[in-house]
Amino acid sequence: MLTKRIIACLDVRDGQVVKGVQFQELKHAGDPAELSRRYNVEGIDEVVILDITATLERRQALAKTISAVAHEIFLPLTVGGGIRTEEDADAAVEAGADKVSLNTAALRNPGLITTLAKRYGSQAVIVAIDAKRRDDGFAVYVRSGTSDAARDAVEWARQAEEHGAGEILLTSMDRDGTRAGFDCEMTAAVSDAVNIPVIASGGAGTFEHFADVFTAGHADAALAASIFHYAESSVADLKRYLRDRGIPTRL
Amino acid sequence: MIALVDYGAGNLTSVRKAFTTLGATFFTPTAPSECAQVQALVVPGVGHFGATAALDAPWRDAISSAVSRGTPLLGICVGMQWLFEGSDEAPGVAGLGALPGRIQRLDSNAVDRLKVPHVGWNALDFERPARILAGLTSGAQVYFTHSFAAPVTDACAAATTHANTFASVVERDNIFGVQFHPEKSSDAGLRILRNFLDLVKGPA
Numbered sequence: 466m467l468t469k470r471i472i473a474c475l476d477v478r479d480g481q482v483v484k485g486v487q488f489q490e491l492k493h494a495g496d497p498a499e500l501s502r503r504y505n506v507e508g509i510d511e512v513v514i515l516d517i518t519a520t521l522e523r524r525q526a527l528a529k530t531i532s533a534v535a536h537e538i539f540l541p542l543t544v545g546g547g548i549r550t551e552e553d554a555d556a557a558v559e560a561g562a563d564k565v566s567l568n569t570a571a572l573r574n575p576g577l578i579t580t581l582a583k584r585y586g587s588q589a590v591i592v593a594i595d596a597k598r599r600d601d602g603f604a605v606y607v608r609s610g611t612s613d614a615a616r617d618a619v620e621w622a623r624q625a626e627e628h629g630a631g632e633i634l635l636t637s638m639d640r641d642g643t644r645a646g647f648d649c650e651m652t653a654a655v656s657d658a659v660n661i662p663v664i665a666s667g668g669a670g671t672f673e674h675f676a677d678v679f680t681a682g683h684a685d686a687a688l689a690a691s692i693f694h695y696a697e698s699s700v701a702d703l704k705r706y707l708r709d710r711g712i713p714t715r716l
Numbered sequence: 717m718i719a720l721v722d723y724g725a726g727n728l729t730s731v732r733k734a735f736t737t738l739g740a741t742f743f744t745p746t747a748p749s750e751c752a753q754v755q756a757l758v759v760p761g762v763g764h765f766g767a768t769a770a771l772d773a774p775w776r777d778a779i780s781s782a783v784s785r786g787t788p789l790l791g792i793c794v795g796m797q798w799l800f801e802g803s804d805e806a807p808g809v810a811g812l813g814a815l816p817g818r819i820q821r822l823d824s825n826a827v828d829r830l831k832v833p834h835v836g837w838n839a840l841d842f843e844r845p846a847r848i849l850a851g852l853t854s855g856a857q858v859y860f861t862h863s864f865a866a867p868v869t870d871a872c873a874a875a876t877t878h879a880n881t882f883a884s885v886v887e888r889d890n891i892f893g894v895q896f897h898p899e900k901s902s903d904a905g906l907r908i909l910r911n912f913l914d915l916v917k918g919p920a
Binding site for chain 2: 686
């Protein structure tokens with residue numbers, strides 16, 4: 466039986482892992498290669514590197530980080546953040562990424578999804594959607610959550626799939642870093658609308674939150690950062706908890 | 717020296733990294749004739765079966781004749797699918813035909829929310845003992861990402877179920893194939909690659 470995936474997210478700035486709350490207030494959380502090594506031992510299923518570096522030298526610094534992490538783990542490795550062109554994607558893949566995650570660039574130019582899916586296969590192309598609740602649905606935000614894209618998350622996820630996306634990484638901006646739990650309603654709405662896997666992100670605080678997003682949220686995978694970074698909870702303990710509740714995991 | 721056949725189907729960085737870590741020396745042949753003197757052949761691949769069209773008749777002949785001389789061959793993901801006769805994903809493209817059968821699309825199942833592509837970690841249910849699976853136990857988890865899969869035939873050493881039951885590991889004589897990505901399957905995956913390398917070094 467296909468297991469539910471637990472994915473560790475490393476928000477990387479200038480080669481170091483940082484973590485914010487609702488996309489603000491960044492704090493240092495460690496070295497990306499060192500954290501990846503620990504997660505691998507604990508049984509993490511995948512690692513995502515989200516580059517939030519704002520400098521011009523970012524591409525080179527990012528390649529170094531990707532390659533350092535890729536040398537530590539033999540697990541699927543996704544790279545996102547600032548991938549705007551084919552060249553950005555090529556550089557990430559060349560450095561050792563198995564998948565790239567597109568956000569703002571995919572909305573602006575959905576053809577990029579198709580181009581990269583043709584080049585590397587759909588399995589290598591994740592479309593990341595940052596969304597906030599609104600009275601009439603789930604609004605998509607771009608540019609690191611700073612501007613309203615005037616799109617609905619469910620509709621955009623469907624279109625991303627048509628353009629060739631292999632997975633959707635759905636982040637609840639309302640819940641990001643709050644540890645108040647995943648937005649299960651939003652995750653289920655998107656997951657039920659597409660036939661590609663949906664990775665839920667934003668809000669993980671307790672093991673119960675993961676169980677909720679895999680059951681009520683219909684998520685195929687769940688991504689978290691801070692719950693793992695500060696070694697408060699181990700990935701292995703989380704997986705055992707889920708298995709005890711009848712949720713299949715890789716142990 | 718191991719020939720890592722690169723026919724332009726996506727990204728081989730992870731496969732290269734895994735073989736390097738295991739101490740293997742490999743090269744990428746640029747012409748079919750370069751497959752003649754190798755110790756082993758690896759056909760990786762991600763993406764679409766149609767990409768294997770680049771392995772035209774001269775490549776297929778060169779690889780087939782190496783295999784008939786006993787050279788071990790490992791197909792990974794689309795590379796494993798290519799060992800069969802062909803695929804519904806690209807009906808006009810011939811596979812190697814080293815194993816009988818055709819690659820078919822997995823069924824999705826809305827009731828149980830089984831999505832296709834099949835992405836993630838799933839179990840290998842052993843069908844019989846196999847050299848490529850040495851040191852692993854039935855139920856071992858490995859990482860898959862695919863929409864098409866091989867039928868369970870005599871060549872099947874382990875099967876996996878996602879709506880359909882399909883061959884996830886095949887082994888017949890010196891022909892081996894894995895539908896999942898051993899290079900992304902952590903310790904279990906590295907063990908499988910090492911088993912293959914041991915066979916290459918083996919009694920030769």
